[in-house]
Amino acid sequence: MLGIGFIARKIFGTPNDRKVKRTRPIIAKINALEPEFEKLTDEGIVAKTRELQKRAQSGESLDALLPEAFANCREAARRALGLRAFDVQLAGGIFLHQGNISEMKTGEGKTLVATFPAYLNALAGKGVHIVTVNDYLAKRDSDWMGKVYRQLGLTCGVVYPFQGDGEKRAAYAADITYATNNELGFDYLRDNMKASVPEMYQRGHFFAIVDEVDSILIDEARTPLIISGPSQDRSELYRTLDAYIPLLDPEHYTLDEKFRRVTFTEEGNEFVEDKLHESGLLPEGQSLYDPESTTIVHHITQALSAHKLFHKDQNYVVANDEVVLIDEFTGRMMKGRRLSDGLHQAIEAKENVTIQPENVTLASVTFQNYFRLYSKLAGMTGTAVTEAEEFGDIYSLGVVEVPTNRPIARKDEHDRVYRTAREKYAAVIEAIQEANAKGQPTLVGTTSIEKSEMLSEMLKKAGIAHNVLNARQHEKEALIVAEAGKLGAVTIATNMAGRGTDIQLGGNIEMQVLQELAATPEANPDAVRARIESEHASEKEKVLAAGGLFVLGTERHESRRIDNQLRGRSGRQGDPGRSLFFLSLEDDLMRIFGSDKLEGVLSKLGMKEGEAIIHPWVNKSLERAQAKVEGRNFDMRKQLLKFDDVMNDQRKAIFSQRRDIMETDEIGEIARDMRLQVIEDLIDDYAPPKSYVDQWDIEGMHAGIAEQLALDLPITQWAAEEGVDQEVLGERIIAASDALMEQKTEGFGAETMRLIEKQILLQTIDAKWREHLVTLEHLRSVVGFRGYAQRDPLSEYKTEAFQLFEAMLDSLRFEVTKRLGQIRPISEEERQALLAEQVRQMAQAEAEVAPTPAAASAEPPQALAAAVPGFDESDPATWGNPARNDPCPCGSGEKFKHCHGRLA
Known part of the structure; x- marks a missing residue:
């Protein structure tokens, strides 16, 4: 019997179907305008852009301009790139403009889709950011799609690491800016450390389109972006502690792979304590449980984590005497990214490379809070539906599945589960040989560099030619991916998220043309292209006959999305294809999260050597295991965000205050308000309200005023006068301090004085904010223990973080007032002496x-x-x-x- 839900969906359609249906009238309008826009000259297209800009900036809604803007953009793309957008691509663009995530399968042309909403929103004149997962894609897409924007009369820029100041500022000033999520986040932090508005790069956060949105907003969201500075060198400490870890026995620690956590046992604590006493790192009579031992306990625990949780060629590689982290989701090396809290130094000690000094945080932000700065956010990916709840909860983003241009013809087979990894890999080699014998291109997915290189060795022994794509070969990735669809090609890849280059059956024509022209620059481009297209057509026919691209997964990833991204490389634009995953009970996912029942069933079946179990139930069991992991990761990210939200409110307040200071001409008023508050606090401290004169601390007040305001006032004499109370005292101190600051203003000149006040304010805010960040980090690391006392760690963190923030603001007022009180103009004699010294040094x-x-x-x-x-x-x-x-x-x-x- 059919369920009510099934019948309702048949009659009314799914919510997704209804969203797609609502775009049809808009697409019909765009298509109706096409003949009119085809008649426009190139100058006419630019003129249309200027007309639309004028209307947008005069108040007409972007929704009203959408049909004309999309029609103009489609025609510009046809002329600039020779690509005419399909109706489903227009639908994807409409969803992006509405602030959704467009889930579009691989090969459906997401790069072109982004130009439509980017162009429409750029008409408002506030800048649009298109976010990619790596610098290669940012540069490639800005070059490629920049032709469309220039055809439309708009400017396009790209932001990348180590870019010159002028070039970066120009890129952000462009109508459309391509950049990676990391560079955007770091530039935001850098901007809020600048001393003046003209030095800042970003001009606001109006609209962002995030490519591979699941990778950026979910996978990378667990790690905050941090700008840090070096602290004292502790290399010897790290090396000494590292030497103890190999001496540990298994009973000295407990390892929880599921939650990636390792802790010392009671025996382990005693063993480490003895070793630390022997080396003198822990004074005699002091135990690891004493408060004074907090730092040493922290570092020995990090040394243990470095050995037991972080593995070479899986979590990091060692290159050129440095430890370089590997992004677990994209398989790429993350140059310049370091683990915090001394963990990176612990790994460097373990690998016996040069230990870089530990850093202190200067500024930080999570991707969640950075991307929530945008007035409107949108995203594209091939796999987002499994994370729709998280996108909705955290970013208020809806997920819409955009239909494919042609029906998917790929055949997704049930997983094959073997008892041991040895049997699994034997079956993998056999399957690759079978596909290779008939010329079928094969893409083999692995979960780590180590496994990709092990599989590569096995293929070499079997005599199968192949390419390997992992963090070590990332420079050649576009070429390797472009050739992966050739007849008989075998490609091993650690991860296929955000590779940015299509796997086209028969090979990628554009890449082959570029290669040949680079090798023989004197060749005729048209003749080269015609020959390659002819050869490609013949090879594509053979690949189609062999069954299209065969995607072979050697292991299930923790996230279903990563598996789907690998699968989605096959069957683009209606091509045939096949996908199959090979698993074993020894795989990490099966071992840690898999169902015990599954292992029991397999052992009862009495499977023979090399035999696999293939059943839909196995797939369901695995999906449940993956869903568990995804749920746990979501909870971790939500928890991170809840704590960061506390800091984010404070960050926004501080960054907003800095911006106001940089933009205002009334800086003297801000400094004076701070000074008046300091005076009020001093009077409250030394002459409390409702107290008598003989209860006042006259000497303390005199000393406090001298220190904070650089004033030597007759407080004792004033206090002896008849009728002097706190109010009168305050008025006299304010009058004296105002007179002193006016005198300084005359000495420096009004303009110079404003600059001095501005610089002192900004420098003091930055210094206090840095100190506050370190304090919050320490608070965060200990507040979790409050749970043992039945107190909510998050509530405790919120309360104490707020108190610390208020204390920081009080301290900021005192510091600024004190520094302004101490400055003085130099005399003419001092000026001449300084000048003479400078001349002498130059000579x-x-x-x-x-x-x-x-x-x-x-x-x-x-x-x-x-x-x-x-x-x-x-x-x-x-x-x-x-x-x-x-x-x-x-x-x-x-x-x-x-x-x-x-x-x-």
């Missing part, structure tokens, strides 16, 4: 680099003439690159910087 520096008399002769130096072939003193083009303090090669006898090298 000394000149003397140190001055050429010898021989080198300063009228003849050009022989060394230069000898070093530069074809040297001619009358032709600057033949001089090479002389240093600024070298004699000028023209023979004038003057330094190069004073002659031909003189700056205009």
